[in-house]
Amino acid sequence: MEKPRKTAIFSQVPTLEEPRIDANILIRLLQVAIDRDFEAAEVALLKTLIQDPCLNFQAVADKTGYQMYYLRGQVGPRLWADFTEVFGRSYGAEIGKRNFGDFIHCFLEKLSLMPNSFLQQDLEQHQIAQIFEPGEGEWAIAPSESWFYGRSKELDSLGKLLSQYRLVTLIGDVGVGKTALAARWTERFGAKSFDRVIWKSIAHAPEPDILLNELLQEFEVKELPQKLSEKMSVLMQIIKRQRCLIVLDSAESLIRTTAITALDPYTSPDYGRMIRFFAEEPHQSSLLFISRRRFNDVLRLSRANRAAATMRLEGLQPKEAQRIFEAHGLKNSSDWQRLIQIYAGNPQYLISISEYIQTVFSGSVQEFLRCDTVIVPDIVCQEYITQIQEINAEHRALLFHLAALKDPVHFDQLVVNLATSMKSQSALIKALNDLTEMNLVEKQQNNAILFGLNPIVKKVILSFPFIGGS
Template sequence: MISQEFLQSIAASRGIRPAELEVLSLSLSGISTTEIASQLDISEDLVRKRLSRIYIKFEIEGRGPVKFAKLQQLLHNLYQTHLASEREPKIGVIETGLTDNNSDLQITTHPLNPLHNPLPTSSTTHNSQILNRIDWSEVIDVSIFYGRAEELAQLEQWIVRDSSRLIAVVGLGGIGKTALLTKLTQQIQSYFDCVIGRSLHNAPPLESILADLLKSLSHPHEPELSEKVDERIVQLISYLRDRRCLLVLDDVQALLRSNDVYGRYLQGYEGYGALFRRIAEEQHQSCLVLISQEKLREISLLENPSRSIHSLKLEGLKPEDAQQILLGKNLTGKQSWQELIQHYRGNPLHLNLIAATIENIFNRDVGEFVKLKTTVSNTGILDEPFQRLSALEKQVMQWLAKEDKALSFQQLRAKIEEIATSDLIEVLDSLGGRYLIEKVKSKDTNEFLFTLQPVIKKYVTKYHFSSAPKL
């Protein structure tokens, strides 16, 4: 973390006024614009104006969500240079100036006083081995990546510009959550001192994942690990305050119970919820991103547009982006592409699988497949989420699978009389939290109607219909 004394000195050298320094200090500590306005008893517009004046005085160019992140990175780089100069006197220092397109480096030398040097705009001046450290356990290949421009922009806004502390990216399996975060990380990693990615697929105990993260954050040194989980959380948050880190935890649904409603932790794993809440609520300058096939109750409780906690439900690709998948497979019958994409709801994994089937069975002709009016469902994608369902959830899924049209709550209630009304409400809420049912609004009554998308309906009908209740 940048010391207040150093910040005051560099601010004075740049003509930063006390009121502007207040905003700068609070922003660097990870507080949102809304919270700063409330704490200083000023308007959010005034907070933004003061930040704009700071950008000008620090010669920060550009626009959009990256300006504050660039300022933060530059100040951190300068502080590291200052610390290095105090530890190891030198004749001069090499600094880098970045052009507008962040590509060409200009190398110059200056006297050692960092308060009079131009701000370095690249992490190449970092002297600590932790800075710009990338530690991602399972990196997937995103060299072929279609669409998602809006989702990438939204996440970049939250993470880089708004300094959000906790974000959840949620959605059905195969929808592209991990690919999206991998692509995003490639785009924004330069704004962070370290980027760490881990999969929780094997449900590691909390003390294990904390030890792993602390070892990565303290690299190349060995951390002094406390035996107590609470103290390890304190250690982790201390690192998140001192450095700007991006942590990504994938497969968070592995921590949640099966045969129960959504979002409840496995026995002995409740501490993860406490960790997520503390990262969301305590002040620091880092961000934790959770990737999950199920909605997390912490996010539902804490999420608020004015706070630094957000969730992004990932939907299917836009038709024009999904078409790129079919184009890449050299499929024909373009007049049927739109129908195929809609049938599989733009799910990238489902589209890739059915494209392979069409190539092998129908000589790449989408039209020949579409006119059969059938659905091919890959069991491997849906086995895991379906096995996690409670008995009542499976029963409701089976009822929905045998209906040709969407049903309202009252219609479902009349058909499934053996399920209590309160239980049916809980089940529908839980299935929605797992993203296994579709909810549409009736044009006639304005009420919500519930149904299953074709792939899920086919899966339930084919593999789980033998035990379905009879009318």
């Protein structure tokens, strides 16, 4: 079979505001980009998802006539692997079912910025594959997700903070949508509000010196200074001249979990120095840290001179969460609120559990709830295991004690129960504070203040007792 070597796109690129997308044209472009023809099942899957990326595999199967397990297990993975190989680096994320809608959205957006002379020529593979490459004055597309429900108030709040403060931290639980919210804001408003947007994941906890080098290279600084202070000064001069947004994702990697955090909170002491420098020195730019944990330096700065602020992202509101269930075709809407309560409105949890319910129980929420169990998505489970393994022995003892309890408990009872594993009441207070900040312990406040675990954390701890260590 002859490979699709090149193609003319079309005289008029569909804009993002148009209600319909020409799926055939998009599929032809994607075929040229990955340098092979799609099979019939791949075309069917792509056409259906281009029109409605929120559909699950069962819904796609119903529309196309192919078996759900075939689409999910064979057809989809091959497409995602090919797209990631060609577009993954320039798009900024691995491409899969969950962010396919966003990938297509960004693809069309980039096409709409191309001149007509580019669009009307016969394009070859490398030209289409490079559509995501940022040109002069552009910024790389931030990673995002096709699932994004509501959050209009949160988008507005984040925008106000970024317009008022030099340093902002966006914190929240695993899967609550911190990265998706920040990415959606930069997608919609970044180019209008800032001259330049730079997005970097620092999950690998780079040394401050290396991180500064990478940021300076993003600004095309040719000769990098040797000393840390000089690098900070050069970056400061840049963000004084230009209005820039620098987003550092997975910033919790910079916070130590096994040390005396009040005295030595960061993986490198220079990070504290950098945070204070970029918050206190006047400039016209903003730094956004996306993190599961709060930065105490940011909290202190916000109290002192309002140069910094923290925004905590909570779960979805019920109406927003219900849109996830509707998109997945779940039944028994009267039981949906119970699901929202169990999973605290966390969108990643709700999407995963909806897929389980659709596949195993044909969409019946009632049948799933009858099992009286909690399912933790694999990726979320692994993140919690890693997080718990990194904390010290006293903190783990507290978590395992709370997991063994049926109901939340008062502080006084914890003092009695943990008399042998906690050195003092002050140690218990610090442990509760740290674990609450890490979103591992929940505090309930009605007539009395009680401490416990949410169902997800409890399930992980009870299912994987080895994370308790020796």
